[in-house]
Every structure is written in structure tokens, then in C-alpha cells.
Amino acid sequence: MTRSLPTRLVRSLCTFGLIVSLGGCAFWNSSKVKPADLGPNVALLPVQKAWTAKIAPLGQLPLVPQVHGTTVVLASIDGSLQALDASSGASLWQAKVGQPLTAGVGGNERLQAVVTRANEVVLLEQGREVWRKRLPAASYTPPLVAGGRVFVLSADRALTAFDAENGRQLWVQQRTGESLVLRQAGVLTAVGDTLMAGLAGRLVGLNPDNGAVLWEAALASPRGTNDVERLVDLVGPLSREGGQLCARTFQASVACVDVGSARLQWAQPARGAQGVGGDAERIVGSEGNGTVIAWRRADGSRLWSTDRLQLRKLTAPLLLGRSVVVGDDEGLVHLLSKEDGSPLNRLTTDDSGIAAAPVVAADTLVVVTRNGGVYGFRPD
Numbered sequence: 001m002t003r004s005l006p007t008r009l010v011r012s013l014c015t016f017g018l019i020v021s022l023g024g025c026a027f028w029n030s031s032k033v034k035p036a037d038l039g040p041n042v043a044l045l046p047v048q049k050a051w052t053a054k055i056a057p058l059g060q061l062p063l064v065p066q067v068h069g070t071t072v073v074l075a076s077i078d079g080s081l082q083a084l085d086a087s088s089g090a091s092l093w094q095a096k097v098g099q100p101l102t103a104g105v106g107g108n109e110r111l112q113a114v115v116t117r118a119n120e121v122v123l124l125e126q127g128r129e130v131w132r133k134r135l136p137a138a139s140y141t142p143p144l145v146a147g148g149r150v151f152v153l154s155a156d157r158a159l160t161a162f163d164a165e166n167g168r169q170l171w172v173q174q175r176t177g178e179s180l181v182l183r184q185a186g187v188l189t190a191v192g193d194t195l196m197a198g199l200a201g202r203l204v205g206l207n208p209d210n211g212a213v214l215w216e217a218a219l220a221s222p223r224g225t226n227d228v229e230r231l232v233d234l235v236g237p238l239s240r241e242g243g244q245l246c247a248r249t250f251q252a253s254v255a256c257v258d259v260g261s262a263r264l265q266w267a268q269p270a271r272g273a274q275g276v277g278g279d280a281e282r283i284v285g286s287e288g289n290g291t292v293i294a295w296r297r298a299d300g301s302r303l304w305s306t307d308r309l310q311l312r313k314l315t316a317p318l319l320l321g322r323s324v325v326v327g328d329d330e331g332l333v334h335l336l337s338k339e340d341g342s343p344l345n346r347l348t349t350d351d352s353g354i355a356a357a358p359v360v361a362a363d364t365l366v367v368v369t370r371n372g373g374v375y376g377f378r379p380d
Contacts, residue, residue, distance in 0.1 A: 035290065035311035038332075038346065045323060045335055045344040046380030050364060051089030053374040056080045061101055062184040063356040063368065064142045064236065068109045070362040075104030075114055076372060081127065086361035089376050095127035103185070106142035111164060113143035113150050121152050123164065131167035135160065141186040141236070144195075147208055151195060153188045155181045159197050161211060171211040175199045184273070185236040187247055191259050198234025201249050203257050215262035220249035237316050237357055239278030241297065246283045248276050254285050254295065266300030275357065277317035277324070282338065284324050286314035292326065292341055306341035309334060316357035318365075321379075325365060327354025333367050333377075349375050 056076035066073040071092060073083045079099050083092040097116060104114035112124045115135065121143055122132040137156035144151040149170065150162040157175040162168065187198030195208040201220040206213055220232045231250050238247040244265070246256040254276055255267035270293065276285040282303055284294045290310040294303040313329035323335040323344050331354060333347040352371035359366050365377040 033311055035309070038308070041346040042343070043345045047335070047345050047347060047365070047377050048380045049347070049375060050378045051376040053084055053089040053091070053376075055082050055368075055372045055374060057372045058355045058368065058370050060183070060370075061355075062103060062140050064105070064185050065356055065359045065366065065368060066105050066107055066112070066142075067359050067361045067366075068107075071109075072359065072361050072366050072374075073105050073107065073112055074368060074374065075101055077101055079114075079116065081105060081112060081114065081124070083127070084366075084374065086364045086366055086376065089374065093127040095124055095129075097122045097124075097129065097132075103139045103142050106188075107145045111145045111150075113145055113152075115139040115143065115152065121150065121162065123150055123162075123167065133162060133167045133169070140181075140183050141188050144188045144190065146190045146195075147193075149208060151188060151197075151208070153186055153197055157181075157199055159188075159195075159199070159206070159211065161208065173206060173211040173213070180231055182231070182233050182235065182250060182273075185275075187234040187236050187238055189238070189240070189245075191240065191243065191245065194259065196245065196259070198236075198247065201232030201234065201252070203234065203245065203247065205259065205262065217257045217262055217264045219247065219255040219257070219264065219267060220252035235273060235275050237275040237277070239276050239283055241278065241280055244297070246276055246278055246297070248272060248274070248285055251288065254283060254300075256283070256297065256300065268295060268300045268302075274314065275316040277319045277357070279319045279338070282319075284317045284319060284338070286317060286326055290314055290328075292317070292324065292336065294324075294338070294341065304339075304341045306336065308341075308343065313353070315354050318358045318360065320358075320360055320365060325358045327358060327367055329353040331369055333358065333365075333375075347375075347377055349373055 059077040061077040079097045081095045099116035119135045123130045137154040139154040141153045159173040161170040195206040204216040243259045253267045254270040256265045272287040290312045293305040315327040318325040331349040331351045335345040
């Protein structure tokens with residue numbers, strides 16, 4: 001059934017890339033207001049390009065680069081995977097699963113998992129396929145591989161556990177939810193021996209052995225009168241510091257939860273679609289309009305905000321050293337001071353846009369573009 005949505009919601013959907021098909025998106029993209037000129041780059045924090053590499057194009061795949069020691073594992077929309085040595089950019093291994101992907105890549109030092117467009121979760125060991133299993137619905141969140149299991153969060157709000165050795169299904173935890181979901185990575189991680197998942201607007205702690213719910217904390221509640229306004233999905237990445245997890249709910253809030261007590265510590269209104277980054281002192285996120293905001297991790301009070309990058313579609317931030325690193329849809333990587341948001345440097349890639357939140361491995365800042373360009377940067 002086709003539903004008619006208000007004009008402002010169509011614009012919002014196109015801006016944030018939701019899992020709906022709207023012919024109006026081409027119009028909004030072609031007529032959008034251009035971001036302000038950034039002016040000359042003043043490199044207060046010297047950084048040099050150390051290496052470049054190439055993988056297959058990512059398109060709109062919701063990539064989450066995996067870092068294990070000095071290795072970065074990446075996936076492309078055509079079903080190919082590649083592991084790179086972050087110290088040199090050299091390829092360590094490559095693999096293909098034979099189907100386009102909707103989610104990737106999740107794993108550990110030995111095992112990697114992706115989800116195909118045919119709704120199959122595929123487990124590989126250093127690029128060699130181990131098994132694949134059918135899912136009841138699509139998934140846009142990279143699987144979690146932990147404790148000898150593979151956990152998959154699917155778009156129907158089901159969380160499924162498989163035995164990593166043979167692919168046997170161990171259990172399923174199903175939640176009902178709103179009819180729309182986001183075509184981007186949600187929240188799925190482990191804290192100690194507790195499995196953590198974002199289910200609608202709630203952060204849920206589960207027993208990984210049987211899927212039993214141990215506790216849950218509401219980060220946001222559905223609001224509004226239509227499906228879009230009621231979306232409260234948690235979006236990744238999140239920020240963990242000890243037993244505290246901080247995450248974003250789509251266009252609603254940024255909030256922090258104490259895992260030990262299952263208590264919501266604070267929540268602040270925030271209208272963004274990308275996850276957050278953080279360190280011991282602060283949480284940083286980019287709003288839908290390109291404003292970058294930092295909150296005090298302890299109590300959620302605002303530390304600073306900057307609108308210098310307004311109207312640029314920004315990635316989730318990475319906090320690295322004294323900088324906040326964020327990519328935009330023109331292929332620029334911005335280094336901002338984590339103390340006040342002032343610019344420290346601006347790095348260039350290609351012009352296809354940064355595809356995922358930057359990561360760090362082997363003392364190297366690694367960023368990936370939509371066209372499959374992989375760039376390694378190091379301090380000068």
C-alpha cells in the first residue's frame with residue numbers, strides 16, 4: 001500500500017536516507033541549498049596522507065569498518081570483502097560471497113559476518129566461507145560475532161543467535177515495532193557477558209545464551225501522528241566508556257545509560273540520524289543540519305556546538321587525540337578541536353562522499369568513500 005506523506009516529511013526522509021522509495025528525492029537533492037564555503041584550510045594539526053587503497057564501490061551500503069589490531073576489514077555492496085593492513089594499506093585477503101550486501105561487516109580477529117540482499121547471513125573465516133543461513137527479514141546492522149555465536153538484528157525487530165561453528169539457530173527474540181525502519185546500522189554490541197541491542201527506542205540487555213531479556217531502558221518514546229514522526233530506532237555507532245553506553249535515537253535524542261544499574265543517566269533532545277562518538281569526558285554528535293554538538297558525558301550538559309559544517313551530510317564522529325574527526329558528503333574529512341569545535345585541519349579524498357564514521361588502526365586514521373577509496377592519514 002502506498003502512503004501519502006507530507007512535503008516536509010518527504011524532505012526529511014530524503015535527507016536522512018530512510019528505507020522508503022520516494023520519487024521526490026531527486027527533486028530535493030537537486031534543489032537543496034548549497035553549504036557555505038569553508039574558506040582556506042589552516043592546518044593547525046599537521047596530518048599527511050600515508051597511503052591509499054581501493055575496494056569495490058559501497059553505494060549506499062551501511063558500512064561499519066571493523067578494526068582488529070592493525071587490520072581493517074571492509075565490505076562493498078557487491079558482496080566483496082577485503083582486509084587491509086592499516087600500517088601500509090596492503091591487502092591481506094579478499095573474498096566474495098556472491099550476492100550484494102545489505103549489512104557488513106561484523107566479526108572478530110578470525111571470523112567475519114555479512115548479510116546479503118537475499119536475506120542470508122554469511123560467516124567467513126579469514127575470507128573463506130564457513131556457512132550461510134536464511135533470515136526471516138532484511139538486516140542493515142552488521143552481525144555481532146562474540147562468545148562462539150553470531151547475533152543478527154533484522155529489520156523486523158528480531159534478534160537471532162546462531163552457533164558460529166555450524167550455523168545452527170540457537171534462539172530468536174522478537175519485538176513488535178513501527179512499520180518503517182532505517183536503512184542504516186543499528187545498535188548491537190556486548191558489554192561483559194551481556195548482549196546489548198537497540199530495539200525501537202529502547203536499549204535492551206539480554207542473556208546471550210537464551211535471549212532472555214535482563215533489563216531495558218527507554219532512550220526515547222514514539223511521538224507524532226504518522227510512521228515517520230514515530231520512528232525512534234537507535235542508530236550506531238555508540239560510545240562506550242566503562243559500564244556506560246551513550247547512543248542516539250533517530251531524530252529524537254542522545255542519551256547515556258548505566259549498564260550496571262540499567263538506569264537512564266541523561267537524555268538531551270537532538271535531531272540527527274548518525275551515531276555518536278565519545279571519550280571519557282564528552283559525547284559528540286552531528287545533527288541532521290550539519291551542526292556538531294558536544295555534551296558533557298557525566299550529565300549531558302552542552303559543552304559547545306558549531307554550525308561551520310551546516311548543510312553538509314556528516315558521518316558519525318570519531319574522537320582521536322585532541323580532535324573530533326567527521327566526514328562529509330563531498331569527500332572532505334574535518335578535524336575539529338574537541339575542546340571548542342574550532343577547525344584544526346581539513347583532509348581531502350575523492351568527491352563521492354565519506355561512507356562511514358572514520359576509524360583508527362595502527363596509529364592511522366582510516367576513511368572510506370562511497371566509490372571505494374580507502375585513505376590512511378597520519379600525524380606529520
